[in-house]
Amino acid sequence: MHVEVHEFEAVLALAEDLHFTRAAQRLRMNQAALSRKIDRLERRLGARLFERSTRSVTLTAAGEQLAARARTVLADIEDAIAATRLHGRHATGDLHLGFIGHVGAEVRNRSIELFSRHNPLVRLHLHSYDLRDLSSGVVSRATDLAFVWPPLPAPGIEQDVLYEEKRVVVLPSRHPYAERAAITPADIDCPVLDIVGADDNPVTRAWSDFWHLQPDRGVRRPVGAIVSTVDEWFQAVMRGVGIGTEVASAAVYYPWPGLAYVPLDEAPNSSVALAWRADSPQAMIDAFRAAAAQAVLDVRQSISAPTSAAAVYSSSE
Missing domain, CATH: 3.40.190.10 (Periplasmic binding protein-like II)
Incomplete structure (x- = not known):
């Protein structure tokens, strides 16, 4: 007795959606074909995997167990395919x-x-x-x-x-905006930071302007400090000499005392x-x-x- 890959896919889709029509759409088949596939599998296994009514679909204990196994099997197959593709590069x-x-x-x-x-x-x-x-x-x-x-x-x-990834505005925690639910570029009325060499390098200038919200409605914001390293950047913010934006996950990697991370709205990710x-x-x-x-x-x-x-x-x- 064995279960085919397409049957694992059917069980997992239905277990996740608990809706025959949506699961069938995911699998690019019609609802009747999916229903027959599940019926045949249940008969072959001798166990009911799903309870159906006119209003709902629920997993049985046996269905939960098989769905968990299906998730593992399908993930292993994806890993094997990825590994094969990587091996096929023959890089040295x-x-x-x-x-x-x-x-x-x-x-x-x-x-x-x-x-x-x-x-x-x-x-x-x-x-x-x-x-x-x-x-x-x-x-x-x-x-x-x-x-x-x-x-x-x-x-x-x-x-x-x-x-x-979403961006956040990085501020000193004592800043009056530090407790806001979100900040827009138009809200910012204090100096920002800049990157060393930006005035001489158009690539650096484009990068720095994106992360420091320059210009503001056609006018460049005042610059409070010019920095050359990530640590200098965060230190300048904490000192209160300028602010800027960062990736939202920076709060995880730089949970420095004295810093606040506030979501940035109305600006590109x-x-x-x-x-x-x-x-x-x-x-x-x-x-x-x-x-x-x-x-x-x-x-x-x-x-x-x-x-x-x-x-x-x-x-x-």
Whole structure:
């Protein structure tokens, strides 16, 4: 006695939706065909998996057990397919990966794990950068690819946007706006921060303006401090010399006493991207891109609802 993959898919879809029509739509089949499939499986197993009435569908104890098994089996199949695709790249050699601070931290760590597991012949070198090199070595060719926060409008650089994340305004916890439920760009009436070299580099200027909400209705906001590292940025905010925006999950990675994280409304989300040069060693780049795409799927739940993204996060002073 065995259960086919398509039967596991049917059981899991119906167990999650508890509605024949919706489950059938997910499976791209009609409702009657799904009903017959479940009926045949129940007869073959000798156990009722679902209780049906004219108004509802519920799982039986046997159905709950099989649905849990179906979820595990289907996840294992997806992992096997991803592993096969990664193995098929046959990448060898050295790969240099850059990043700044907490950029894409969960996805980055999972990507490194997957890539290293499935590409044992590649020597992966990790390089940490500060805000003076927003491409984390990609533009200068010091690295082959990097996790970055767009915008990064550098010529010759290609990017995979991996996911989006809400932004927050980072303030001193003593700031009068620190207790607000949300802030819009129009609310901000204090100096902001800027990145060193922005006046001489159009890529840095575009990046800094996005994260510091410049300009404000055509007029540039006053700048309270120019910084070159992530720690300098947070320290300047805590001192009260300027503010800026960050990814919502920064509250998890930088829960500094004296900082407040308030959701930003009426402004574009941030994103995390994988950036590389078009002339980089393509087999290794493609293998890492595949690992990153799988990593996003693996940690999607945590990056789409970070611990502190839904509400104001404020550390006690």
